Amino acid sequence: MNKRKLGKTGLYVSEIGLGGIPIQRTTQEEVNKIIDELINQGINFIDTARGYTCSEAYLGEALVGKRDKFVLCTKSMARTYDMMKKDIDISLSNLKTDYIDIYQLHNVKTEEEYFQVMSLNGAYKALLEAKASGKIGYIGITSHSLDFLEKIIDNNPFATIQFPYNIIETKAESLFQKAIRKDVGVIVMKPLAGGAIENGKIALKYIINADFISVAIPGMASVLEVKQNATVISGDFTDDEKMYIKEIRETLDKDFCRRCGYCMPCPQGIDIPSCFVFEGYFDRYGLVDWAKERYGNMKHFASACVNCQACIKKCPYGLDIPRKLKRVVRIFGK
C-alpha cells in the first residue's frame, strides 16, 4: 500500500485508511481480525469518533499491543473547553492508549460554531492543552460545509481537514489543492458517497488517482472489505470503468444529497441534510438502531414537511426533496 505524507504532521499514511463508522455494527472478535488484516495489508490509518458509539472501544481493545502500527485519529462534537477536555480523556480511555495522533473537531458547520470553538472557553483550548501535555499529536477539523472550510482555509491552524470527496461529489477539489499547498493533510470521508456507489474498487481508484488527497477512509466492517479495498491501485481507467463512472453520475446526480445545506433553512424547521444522512446510515450502512436514535433526537421530523417546495429552488442539484423526505418518513415512521 502506497504511503503519502499527511501534511504538516510529517506522518506517512496509507492512501486508504479505515473509516470507523461501520465498526459499530460488527463485533469485538471481527474488529480484532480487521486490525490484523490492516497490518497485513500495510494500512496504517484509522479514523473513528466519540459519536460512533462502541467504535472507539472496539478499536481500542483490538489495538492492544498493536497501537504503534497505526496513525490513530478520532474526533468529538464538543464545542466547549470542558466538554472537549472530558471527551479527549474518554477517547484515550476507550482507545486504550496514552496518545492519539490526530484529534479532530467533528462536523463544524458554520462560522458561528467555529467562533464558539475558538473562543476563550471553546473546545480548541482543550485541544491545545492536550497537545502541549502530549495526549494528542495534532489537531484537525472535519466538516460537510464547503463554504465554511473555504472561509477558514487561508488562515487555519489545523494539521488536517476532512471533507467528502467521491465520483459524484467533486466540488472540494480546489479546496483540497489549496490545503495541500499549505501543507494541510487532506482526509477524504464518504469515498463511496455514504455507500451509494457500490463498486468500491472504482470509487477508491478515482480518489487515489488525485494527487491532492492524503488518505481516503472507506468504512470497513469485515476482513473481506479490508482485503478488497487493499487491492485498489491508482492508474488509468479502463473503458468499462469510465462507463461505470458516467453511469453512476447520471443515476445519482438528481437523487443523491451531498449534505451541502444550501436548501436550508426549511420554514418547518426540518434539518433536511441530516434526514438524508440518517436515512443512509439506516439502509446503506445497516446501522439501524443508531440511525433511529439519532433521527429520534431531531427537533423536527421529515413528516413536518408541507411540500412548500422552497427547498427545491435552493438545492443546486434540483433534488425533489419533499419526495425524498417521504421515504425518510416511511423508514423512520415519523
Ligand code: SF4
Ligand atoms: S418542501 Fe418541505 S422540506 Fe422543503 S422547505 Fe418546504 S416544508 Fe421544508
Ligand code: SF4
Ligand atoms: S438536499 Fe440539496 S441542497 Fe439540501 S443538503 Fe442535499 S444536496 Fe444540498
